[in-house]
Amino acid sequence: MPRLLIVAHAPSTNTLRLREAAECGARHPDVEGVEVTVKAPLEAGPEDLLFCDAILLGTTENLGYMSGALKDFFDRSYYPVLEEKQGLPCALYIRAGRDGTGTQRAVEGIVTGLRWKWVQAPLILRGKWQDAFADQVEELGMTMAAGLEAGVI
Template identity: 85%
Template sequence: MNKQLLIVAHAPSANTRRLRDAAERGACHPDIEAVEVTVKAPLDAGPEDVLACDAILLGTTENLGYMSGALKDFFDRSYYAVIEEKQGLPCALYVRAGRDGTGTRRAVEGIVTGLRWRWAQEPLILRGEWQEEFAEQVEELGLYLAAGLEAGVL
């Protein structure tokens, strides 16, 4: 039976859509055969999606030193519905940060700690002006998360 990877990414601009698409591209790498990938915007995702997944990749913009309101809304609607059943869920995060991303990272880490999810790797903070490497880094993040899930190491 295939594992399920859920990507919940806020993508309000062309560049953040490129990041979301890069995460999906990495997770859907042709060498990964036993992982099914679902990509949803935070306002379209809910607890049923979290309950159905085996790992989650979160993507957000930095908005006034915090995660996007859309991602916060996703957490607000999902938190209590998944807290008992999804403890230990492997997760990863990328933040498109115009400044430093510290507040955004800290806010998501606090929620993830409360949910008792498990970081598959350190959050990826994409700081400053847009750089082409950002998409490559997020693609790699998606690839590593899906490969780890497929290999059973997450």
């Protein structure tokens, strides 16, 4: 059974809603053949990456960069998985109070170095909180899981 790993930083009620929405989408009743694991970045590590078939990343925009927690996850995991996980399908959502482009560039740089494969362009949730953000992340989680189940990602 293919395995989807969701690693998302959730320091607030709204960002927790996003992580829960990603999980809800990934566990959609129409997607039965995917194992889903959800972890905070400080709880996840290289062993989780070695065990997954795709990853969905979530982060806040912090001073124009990814969260320190997600950066820590990458710092601990980069070299241990560099050779083994090339081509890993990945996606990203960013909760951005501003424009999110610095955060996007930072994560894209690391993903390029890891030679992971983007499933879609990063989803940037800009500006003031909107309930539609959770719907968009839920759809992203479902898309990732359905793609894994169908064998297209």
